[in-house]
Amino acid sequence: MRADAAQRQRRILTEARHLFAERGHDISLDAIAEASEVGIATLYRNFASRADLIVAVTLDVIADIEAALAQAQAAITASPQRAWEQLVRELVGLNLGAMTDAVGDASGWNAPPEVTVAQDATLKRFDDTLRTLAHHDAVRSDLRAIETIVAIGILTRPQPEAIQRITPHLVDHLVDAFLAWSRRA
Amino acid sequence: MRADAAQRQRRILTEARHLFAERGHDISLDAIAEASEVGIATLYRNFASRADLIVAVTLDVIADIEAALAQAQAAITASPQRAWEQLVRELVGLNLGAMTDAVGDASGWNAPPEVTVAQDATLKRFDDTLRTLAHHDAVRSDLRAIETIVAIGILTRPQPEAIQRITPHLVDHLVDAFLAWSRRA
Amino acid sequence: MRADAAQRQRRILTEARHLFAERGHDISLDAIAEASEVGIATLYRNFASRADLIVAVTLDVIADIEAALAQAQAAITASPQRAWEQLVRELVGLNLGAMTDAVGDASGWNAPPEVTVAQDATLKRFDDTLRTLAHHDAVRSDLRAIETIVAIGILTRPQPEAIQRITPHLVDHLVDAFLAWSRRA
Amino acid sequence: MRADAAQRQRRILTEARHLFAERGHDISLDAIAEASEVGIATLYRNFASRADLIVAVTLDVIADIEAALAQAQAAITASPQRAWEQLVRELVGLNLGAMTDAVGDASGWNAPPEVTVAQDATLKRFDDTLRTLAHHDAVRSDLRAIETIVAIGILTRPQPEAIQRITPHLVDHLVDAFLAWSRRA
DNA sequence: GATGAATGAGCCTTCATTCAT
DNA sequence: GATGAATGAAGGCTCATTCAT
Numbered sequence: 001m002r003a004d005a006a007q008r009q010r011r012i013l014t015e016a017r018h019l020f021a022e023r024g025h026d027i028s029l030d031a032i033a034e035a036s037e038v039g040i041a042t043l044y045r046n047f048a049s050r051a052d053l054i055v056a057v058t059l060d061v062i063a064d065i066e067a068a069l070a071q072a073q074a075a076i077t078a079s080p081q082r083a084w085e086q087l088v089r090e091l092v093g094l095n096l097g098a099m100t101d102a103v104g105d106a107s108g109w110n111a112p113p114e115v116t117v118a119q120d121a122t123l124k125r126f127d128d129t130l131r132t133l134a135h136h137d138a139v140r141s142d143l144r145a146i147e148t149i150v151a152i153g154i155l156t157r158p159q160p161e162a163i164q165r166i167t168p169h170l171v172d173h174l175v176d177a178f179l180a181w182s183r184r185a
Numbered sequence: 186m187r188a189d190a191a192q193r194q195r196r197i198l199t200e201a202r203h204l205f206a207e208r209g210h211d212i213s214l215d216a217i218a219e220a221s222e223v224g225i226a227t228l229y230r231n232f233a234s235r236a237d238l239i240v241a242v243t244l245d246v247i248a249d250i251e252a253a254l255a256q257a258q259a260a261i262t263a264s265p266q267r268a269w270e271q272l273v274r275e276l277v278g279l280n281l282g283a284m285t286d287a288v289g290d291a292s293g294w295n296a297p298p299e300v301t302v303a304q305d306a307t308l309k310r311f312d313d314t315l316r317t318l319a320h321h322d323a324v325r326s327d328l329r330a331i332e333t334i335v336a337i338g339i340l341t342r343p344q345p346e347a348i349q350r351i352t353p354h355l356v357d358h359l360v361d362a363f364l365a366w367s368r369r370a
Numbered sequence: 371m372r373a374d375a376a377q378r379q380r381r382i383l384t385e386a387r388h389l390f391a392e393r394g395h396d397i398s399l400d401a402i403a404e405a406s407e408v409g410i411a412t413l414y415r416n417f418a419s420r421a422d423l424i425v426a427v428t429l430d431v432i433a434d435i436e437a438a439l440a441q442a443q444a445a446i447t448a449s450p451q452r453a454w455e456q457l458v459r460e461l462v463g464l465n466l467g468a469m470t471d472a473v474g475d476a477s478g479w480n481a482p483p484e485v486t487v488a489q490d491a492t493l494k495r496f497d498d499t500l501r502t503l504a505h506h507d508a509v510r511s512d513l514r515a516i517e518t519i520v521a522i523g524i525l526t527r528p529q530p531e532a533i534q535r536i537t538p539h540l541v542d543h544l545v546d547a548f549l550a551w552s553r554r555a
Numbered sequence: 556m557r558a559d560a561a562q563r564q565r566r567i568l569t570e571a572r573h574l575f576a577e578r579g580h581d582i583s584l585d586a587i588a589e590a591s592e593v594g595i596a597t598l599y600r601n602f603a604s605r606a607d608l609i610v611a612v613t614l615d616v617i618a619d620i621e622a623a624l625a626q627a628q629a630a631i632t633a634s635p636q637r638a639w640e641q642l643v644r645e646l647v648g649l650n651l652g653a654m655t656d657a658v659g660d661a662s663g664w665n666a667p668p669e670v671t672v673a674q675d676a677t678l679k680r681f682d683d684t685l686r687t688l689a690h691h692d693a694v695r696s697d698l699r700a701i702e703t704i705v706a707i708g709i710l711t712r713p714q715p716e717a718i719q720r721i722t723p724h725l726v727d728h729l730v731d732a733f734l735a736w737s738r739r740a
Numbered sequence: 741g742a743t744g745a746a747t748g749a750g751c752c753t754t755c756a757t758t759c760a761t
Numbered sequence: 762g763a764t765g766a767a768t769g770a771a772g773g774c775t776c777a778t779t780c781a782t
Binding site (some may be wrong): 742743744745746747748749750751752753754755756757758759760761 | 764771777779
């Protein structure tokens with residue numbers, strides 16, 4: 001049952017991340033539970049509150065950012081330019097915007113220590129990577145990790161489906177624009 | 186009496202637009218009524234439902250886009266480049282993102298005819314302007330009005346205050362990036 | 371409608387007081403709303419939270435205590451002994467126990483200022499009355515208002531109905547016991 | 556193994572009794588299980604429902620009342636007065652009020668046969684004891700066992716901590732009052 | 741016509757109870 | 762037999778919308 005439970009928790013987390021990404025932050029926990037095919041109380045056993053669930057999803061996203069960073073760092077020596085582009089596209093794929101959305105009821109979301117600690121560590125590593133990239137002239141030297149993350153978050157914030165349908169390539173274009181800008185001295 | 190009523194409706198509209206921009210789409214109608222210094226029932230007399238209010242605000246925004254377009258068109262002869270930049274910055278000032286946010290419960294928002302008609306007219310005029318600008322090499326020739334509008338909407342979507350505090354110039358940078366991209370052949 | 375609303379608020383308050391007294395503190399707000407013949411949201415319009423409703427009921431009870439005190443003070447000159455007994459019996463009739471019960475989830479109930487202010491004023495007046503009574507040898511000189519109130523609260527705490535049925539006169543006896551004790555030097 | 560199981564059941568029972576006494580009737584079964592250092596399912600294996608647990612605790616209390624009675628009966632010959640006072644103080648120490656509280660959701664608690672049988676037996680023995688005591692002029696002749704039990708239950712009902720802090724000796728005083736009353740012809 | 745009050749549906753959360761290992 | 766996990770029903774509370782003055 002241990003394995004079963006872990007798997008279920010994973011499913012809830014994944015489903016939550018999907019739904020935050022797809023339908024924005026005002027998705028109900030009931031909806032997440034249903035999508036995960038569990039009762040609402042099971043969701044609560046795994047995540048003690050809505051805030052806790054958001055924290056868990058955030059940590060999950062941060063872990064993915066870490067992974068993307070590691071990959072990028074390994075790729076720098078081969079081609080800094082390509083490593084940077086890869087990294088950005090990887091981050092775009094993570095739906096960071098969904099978290100910006102989920103986190104920000106525009107009201108005060110005070111990230112708990114677990115999050116800020118992980119966040120700070122990741123941002124530090126990211127800034128290190130950026131320094132190396134700047135050294136290789138792959139990015140402008142005044143670019144900061146936090147800016148990059150937030151920028152990608154802004155660009156990938158969940159959109160009403162209608163909008164996505166009408167302008168399907170727009171986000172790609174904006175990412176291109178950001179990439180171009182990020183490289184300018 | 187007529188004037189009084191019109192003024193009141195105007196105030197509600199303005200206040201709603203402000204609040205959508207400042208506090209995002211989950212602002213309550215009670216809050217809007219209070220900010221407008223009218224009873225909730227008066228708000229409902231003027232706008233039959235939340236959706237209707239959003240429609241009205243959207244039309245208001247579209248009117249402002251029209252005005253910005255007119256201004257731009259007048260300025261093209263003097264300097265197409267400057268006219269384009271001015272137009273974009275004007276649109277950024279309109280908080281288009283607030284509407285993207287208000288409209289998009291991500292769920293099905295079917296714009297009513299009034300909106301699509303106005304929208305289509307404005308988009309047409311916008312596309313005309315873009316054509317002229319492209320002719321003067323002020324923007325890339327494949328840029329479309331809808332893309333521009335949505336792009337600026339994405340960039341100016343209301344952010345959690347914390348994020349604005351941490352990366353205060355980011356939106357400006359992204360607008361710069363978009364401008365640069367929009368000019369490339 | 372003003373009058374109507376005030377009356378409705380009064381009805382909710384009264385009904386809440388009754389139900390707290392009859393069924394104890396874990397009565398649901400839905401039940402109170404239903405007994406008051408209003409929707410749950412109306413209850414919430416009048417009392418912003420469960421805590422607020424309890425506060426209101428408490429203030430209502432305190433007002434009744436004040437009235438009982440005034441009556442007692444007027445009656446002292448005629449017969450201190452009778453005045454004291456009257457006062458105690460009056461307080462017993464107020465169902466103070468219901469409030470002890472409602473207030474005390476055993477967890478921390480921090481009385482808001484409105485309550486403590488009213489409480490303190492009433493206790494002060496009560497202690498004055500007790501001093502006068504002690505002076506006339508109608509009560510023991512070491513008796514304090516707070517003790518009296520709490521004692522009567524304990525004696526009149528809502529009981530399971532079964533218990534009330536089996537020992538119908540018990541509370542009267544306990545009140546007699548308290549009265550006798552209160553008079554001993 | 557048998558002994559182990561019995562001990563575990565005993566521990567749950569004791570812990571439940573403690574927690575009912577300390578934190579009132581709205582303690583959760585999870586909390587009781589945790590305090591007993593068993594899983595919730597184990598608690599359920601031993602006591603099929605919350606009601607059953609309350610029954611068991613009640614029987615446990617009744618057994619303690621029996622013990623107190625036996626002690627009292629043995630002490631009567633030496634000094635009826637002292638025996639009576641001892642008995643009352645013993646009963647006060649049993650936290651009968653916690654049970655009144657746990658039992659009484661004020662809603663219909665229909666004591667199951669096991670309880671009524673034990674209860675009736677104990678009440679009978681208690682009434683016998685009272686008769687003997689009355690014969691020795693140690694208590695009033697119209698005092699009944701059920702009244703005594705319920706009275707002590709009322710006086711020892713768990714109070715909000717704040718109240719206990721403010722009037723620490725009150726329960727003692729009320730017990731004194733009851734004792735005095737119980738002796739009057 | 742403007743207002744405050746009323747309403748029910750829906751959300752987050754807890755808890756007694758059952759199930760599967 | 763003991764355990765942790767799963768569940769649904771219910772409670773406190775909010776909000777878009779309607780009603781009565």
